[in-house]
Amino acid sequence: MNGLEKIILNRIKKPWKWLSDIWGILAMIIFTWDFFQPDKLRVETTGIAIIYTAILVIYVSNKEYLRWQKNNFVSQYAGEIFIVLWTVLLFLFVFLTALFPEKYTVPATFYTTYITILGLFAISLNSKKLKKN
Numbered sequence: 001m002n003g004l005e006k007i008i009l010n011r012i013k014k015p016w017k018w019l020s021d022i023w024g025i026l027a028m029i030i031f032t033w034d035f036f037q038p039d040k041l042r043v044e045t046t047g048i049a050i051i052y053t054a055i056l057v058i059y060v061s062n063k064e065y066l067r068w069q070k071n072n073f074v075s076q077y078a079g080e081i082f083i084v085l086w087t088v089l090l091f092l093f094v095f096l097t098a099l100f101p102e103k104y105t106v107p108a109t110f111y112t113t114y115i116t117i118l119g120l121f122a123i124s125l126n127s128k129k130l131k132k133n
Contacts, residue, residue, distance in 0.1 A: 023051060
């Protein structure tokens with residue numbers, strides 16, 4: 001079995017991780033589209049943000065439950081990657097909005113989504129540190 005097959009098999013076995021990745025990428029794409037093409041998108045960013053954060057909450061809580069229930073639990077995923085991607089997107093939005101305030105506006109639900117993601121990451125990171133001690 002090659003590396004790609006292992007990744008795909010692992011995603012199938014872990015549906016909440018798979019769903020959170022897909023919805024996370026979809027949310028980033030839709031927020032970006034809404035930022036650069038305001039009022040052109042027929043999808044409400046609030047709905048996408050709610051679905052993504054709900055799935056992420058389920059994934060993180062499930063992961064933390066397994067971390068504390070299994071003595072040999074190993075976290076295989078780097079949540080930092082998504083944090084970096086969301087942060088780069090935030091900086092891009094804020095920078096462009098500052099340069100071109102008449103042209104760009106950060107979608108209101110973007111800030112809420114970003115803060116929620118950071119909060120979940122912080123909770124998970126602190127839980128991981130507590131478990132190691």
